[in-house]
Amino acid sequence: MSMSVTELVEKARAGHRRSLARLISYVENQTPEGAEVLHLLYPHTGHAYTVGVTGAPGTGKSCLVSSLTLHWRQQGYTVGIIAVDPSSPFTGGAVLGDRFRMREISGDDGVFIRSMASRGQLGGLARTTFDVMRIMDAVGFDFVVVETVGAGQNEVAIAKVANTTVLVEAPGLGDDIQAIKAGILEIADVIAVNKADRPGVKNTVRALKAMLELGHRKRVISHHGMIMSQDDGAGTIVDDMWMVPIVETIATEHKGIDALAEAIASHRAYLEESGTQLQLERMRLREELMDRLQTTMLKDLLQNIDSKTLDDVLDQMVSRQLDPESAVMQLLEYR
Amino acid sequence: MDNRKIRVLIAKPGLDGHDRGAKVIARTLRDAGMEVIYTGLRQTPEMIIEAASQEDVDVIGLSILSGAHLALTPRIMELLHEKGMDDVAVIVGGIIPPEDVEKLKAMGVAGVFGPGSDTGEIVRFIQNLEIV
Ligand SMILES: Nc1nc2c(ncn2[C@@H]2O[C@H](COP(=O)(O)OP(=O)(O)OP(=O)(O)O)[C@@H](O)[C@H]2O)c(=O)[nH]1
Ligand SMILES: [Mg+2]
Numbered sequence: 001m002s003m004s005v006t007e008l009v010e011k012a013r014a015g016h017r018r019s020l021a022r023l024i025s026y027v028e029n030q031t032p033e034g035a036e037v038l039h040l041l042y043p044h045t046g047h048a049y050t051v052g053v054t055g056a057p058g059t060g061k062s063c064l065v066s067s068l069t070l071h072w073r074q075q076g077y078t079v080g081i082i083a084v085d086p087s088s089p090f091t092g093g094a095v096l097g098d099r100f101r102m103r104e105i106s107g108d109d110g111v112f113i114r115s116m117a118s119r120g121q122l123g124g125l126a127r128t129t130f131d132v133m134r135i136m137d138a139v140g141f142d143f144v145v146v147e148t149v150g151a152g153q154n155e156v157a158i159a160k161v162a163n164t165t166v167l168v169e170a171p172g173l174g175d176d177i178q179a180i181k182a183g184i185l186e187i188a189d190v191i192a193v194n195k196a197d198r199p200g201v202k203n204t205v206r207a208l209k210a211m212l213e214l215g216h217r218k219r220v221i222s223h224h225g226m227i228m229s230q231d232d233g234a235g236t237i238v239d240d241m242w243m244v245p246i247v248e249t250i251a252t253e254h255k256g257i258d259a260l261a262e263a264i265a266s267h268r269a270y271l272e273e274s275g276t277q278l279q280l281e282r283m284r285l286r287e288e289l290m291d292r293l294q295t296t297m298l299k300d301l302l303q304n305i306d307s308k309t310l311d312d313v314l315d316q317m318v319s320r321q322l323d324p325e326s327a328v329m330q331l332l333e334y335r
Numbered sequence: 336m337d338n339r340k341i342r343v344l345i346a347k348p349g350l351d352g353h354d355r356g357a358k359v360i361a362r363t364l365r366d367a368g369m370e371v372i373y374t375g376l377r378q379t380p381e382m383i384i385e386a387a388s389q390e391d392v393d394v395i396g397l398s399i400l401s402g403a404h405l406a407l408t409p410r411i412m413e414l415l416h417e418k419g420m421d422d423v424a425v426i427v428g429g430i431i432p433p434e435d436v437e438k439l440k441a442m443g444v445a446g447v448f449g450p451g452s453d454t455g456e457i458v459r460f461i462q463n464l465e466i467v
Contacts, residue, residue, distance in 0.1 A: 093340075
């Protein structure tokens with residue numbers, strides 16, 4: 001398929017799925033074409049509602065995404081799904097098995113599923129996941145859902161890029177609850193206790209409720225009305241007034257899915273009515289801008305510094321003649 | 336910065352219920368650094384091609400133990416052609432009588448691997464494919 005990027009973008013926006021698939025590959029592989037794709041599509045983004053689904057392995061995330069998608073399809077919405085699985089740190093390969101659990105929605109024209117390997121990125125998301133979400137947004141999907149395995153840091157990454165983050169729990173993970181406790185208030189907008197057909201659901205729900213009652217999560221608002229991430233410093237700390245709902249579901253029997261969709265819709269309404277949506281988007285973009293600026297400036301700078309210069313500076317640091325900050329100042333001369 | 340990885344879809348068309356072989360291949364390819372999308376049992380040709388299209392894979396690996404390879408493969412090749420996906424290589428593994436190997440190749444199948452095949456051979460075959 002040798003077609004110009006512009007042509008592919010036009011076809012993808014007109015609903016041609018094969019072209020969409022190719023655009024995603026360009027971006028996922030971080031090719032020059034990928035940059036062009038994002039340049040062309042960016043003006044068309046900002047319409048899809050993005051949902052992150054995270055939680056421990058095997059809690060039923062894929063089944064839940066599938067069931068939720070069926071629900072939205074019945075209401076006439078289209079759904080793009082990105083299922084992220086970890087790459088092996090040793091070989092770089094991956095077995096991506098989420099699609100297998102989403103059989104009941106494959107073959108539907110209004111659904112597009114793309115499996116992604118995390119490709120060595122910490123935080124559970126591939127470096128390009130956010131950009132692939134943008135592509136799906138720009139070609140017109142009403143919902144863009146990202147499934148990612150949650151274990152510690154991973155949940156934070158998805159919570160930063162999705163409008164609503166659904167944390168999936170299952171009964172019988174009692175001890176794990178302790179482990180995720182710290183993260184819960186920070187990342188979950190909605191909690192789904194899946195496998196509610198299993199014994200122990202009530203205990204799990206009770207434990208989660210108790211944790212949520214410990215308090216509202218905090219956000220930091222700068223004096224320009226812009227929410228800043230906590231470690232950015234200056235700003236006023238406020239309580240986020242959203243009350244995290246806990247919904248019991250049985251994904252494999254399509255039970256509790258209406259309530260889950262309802263909880264997501266309520267969170268969406270809260271974000272929109274409180275003005276939080278716009279603030280969050282601005283914060284996300286700011287963070288992305290800083291990230292990209294950092295990467296690009298570093299790359300540019302390093303192009304002007306040959307390896308001998310760098311080695312000399314390192315030698316001086318090792319022999320304690322040059323402290324790290326002075327070393328930075330010295331290298332910045334090469335700008 | 337180009338981060339290409341070989342992407343392979345492993346599917347089991349047909350009605351037999353044994354996916355052990357398919358799973359072994361999926362893991363072998365992963366260990367060779369490939370990204371493998373595993374779609375599981377009882378896939379129709381339409382489902383396989385749709386998945387291969389959305390996932391933009393380089394290779395489709397079909398595991399067929401039921402003896403239905405001559406019935407299933409032509410439809411898959413035909414759909415690939417219809418969708419403009421002739422650049423996707425198809426390999427077939429499973430219980431394939433020697434006399435059918437040439438028939439499959441005549442349909443456009445790139446490689447056929449019978450029960451005795453060594454998994455390393457499959458890895459090398461995929462790595463040597465001219466992947467655009
Ligand atoms: N009893 C019961 N089993 C379920 C339910 N939901 C999912 N399962 C089963 O749980 C297993 C895992 O489901 P998945 O949807 O693959 O779970 P996952 O969280 O996506 O798993 P990973 O992506 O591997 O982390 C499957 O065998 C499902 O059939 C449920 O509500 N009740
Ligand atoms: Mg899953």
